[in-house]
Amino acid sequence: MAAVCKGALAIIRAAFAPENLPNCLRKMNKLMTTLLSLAVASVTCGAFAQDKAGDVKAGEKKIAMCIGCHGIHGYQASFPEIYKVPKISGQGAKYIVSALNAYKAGERKHPTMIGIATSMSDQDMADVAAYYSAHGKTDAVLAEKPSKEPSPQVAALLQKAACVSCHGANFAKPIDPSYPKIAGQHADYLFVALKAYKTENNPKVGRTNGVMAGIAKQYTNAELKAMANYLSSLDGDLKTVPESRFR
Numbered sequence: 001m002a003a004v005c006k007g008a009l010a011i012i013r014a015a016f017a018p019e020n021l022p023n024c025l026r027k028m029n030k031l032m033t034t035l036l037s038l039a040v041a042s043v044t045c046g047a048f049a050q051d052k053a054g055d056v057k058a059g060e061k062k063i064a065m066c067i068g069c070h071g072i073h074g075y076q077a078s079f080p081e082i083y084k085v086p087k088i089s090g091q092g093a094k095y096i097v098s099a100l101n102a103y104k105a106g107e108r109k110h111p112t113m114i115g116i117a118t119s120m121s122d123q124d125m126a127d128v129a130a131y132y133s134a135h136g137k138t139d140a141v142l143a144e145k146p147s148k149e150p151s152p153q154v155a156a157l158l159q160k161a162a163c164v165s166c167h168g169a170n171f172a173k174p175i176d177p178s179y180p181k182i183a184g185q186h187a188d189y190l191f192v193a194l195k196a197y198k199t200e201n202n203p204k205v206g207r208t209n210g211v212m213a214g215i216a217k218q219y220t221n222a223e224l225k226a227m228a229n230y231l232s233s234l235d236g237d238l239k240t241v242p243e244s245r246f247r
């Protein structure tokens with residue numbers, strides 16, 4: 001697939017190369033066709049990049065950079081406020097790749113994670129995601145229903161944007177593997193994440209996600225916090241699994 005992407009890029013570069021400029025007008029038709037096929041190619045390339053098969057063993061060798069934050073119980077980030085770094089062990093592999101790509105593309109503006117994601121290839125992301133999605137897995141089967149009923153106030157808030165319709169009835173079985181499991185995630189992180197979807201025009205803070213932006217904006221921060229606290233109190237697959245740095 002990568003070869004096809006490179007090929008398409010080579011064609012487009014050739015079309016714009018200075019030595020070809022005098023022919024430019026005659027080539028206009030051809031160029032339009034090329035642009036069209038390039039658009040198709042890049043859509044296909046994107047889809048394939050997301051679908052790279054990950055290798056758990058290869059991933060294990062690539063997480064040295066992650067464990068200093070994601071492998072320490074209760075480790076706190078200090079930007080843009082103090083909150084615990086998200087649990088990623090037990091998170092869905094496709095969602096991990098999708099989140100890393102969102103940092104890499106600048107759709108998620110957290111500076112540290114942008115730096116880290118930018119240093120990773122598609123294969124690195126797939127391997128690390130395969131590793132973390134299997135990390136700390138037990139045979140325990142989660143109930144279909146949430147492990148705890150929400151208060152009437154929180155129930156009404158969750159109902160308003162139909163959170164279960166995407167994140168799953170127990171908030172741990174999203175309808176699409178590229179959507180996050182949120183049951184049992186740290187409350188302060190969930191709150192920071194939800195607020196980030198509301199944040200606009202800030203160069204260092206915010207998430208531009210078409211789906212969650214429209215949803216988060218329907219709520220006050222106090223309401224987001226109430227939902228975050230409830231979601232965090234639920235049983236789920238998410239964990240922080242401490243790891244020795246000296247393996």
Ligand code: HEC
Pocket residue numbers: 062063065066067068069070077085086087088096097099100108110112113116128180192193
């Ligand atoms: C310096 C600390 C630090 C390091 C090192 C680090 N992370 Fe993160 N990571 C964070 C913080 C803080 C966030 C939350 C950022 C935000 O608010 O969007 C985060 C978010 C994430 C998320 C999104 C989680 C979610 O629920 O959406 C993923 C996935 C992730 N990191 C994977 C990794 C991987 C893989 C590595 C190693 C290659 C890594 N991180 C290294 C601090 C770190």
Ligand code: HEC
Pocket residue numbers: 086098099102157158161162163164165166167178179180181182185190193194207209211212215227
């Ligand atoms: C239409 C589907 C849909 C609905 C409805 C929905 N979500 Fe989401 N949610 C998503 C997707 C997709 C993402 C990942 C966005 C991204 O990549 O940043 C997400 C991300 C999140 C995150 C960030 C998780 C993380 O680990 O960073 C939280 C928290 C969240 N949603 C909570 C909620 C709550 C609470 C509701 C109801 C008020 C809700 N969602 C409704 C699809 C949905």
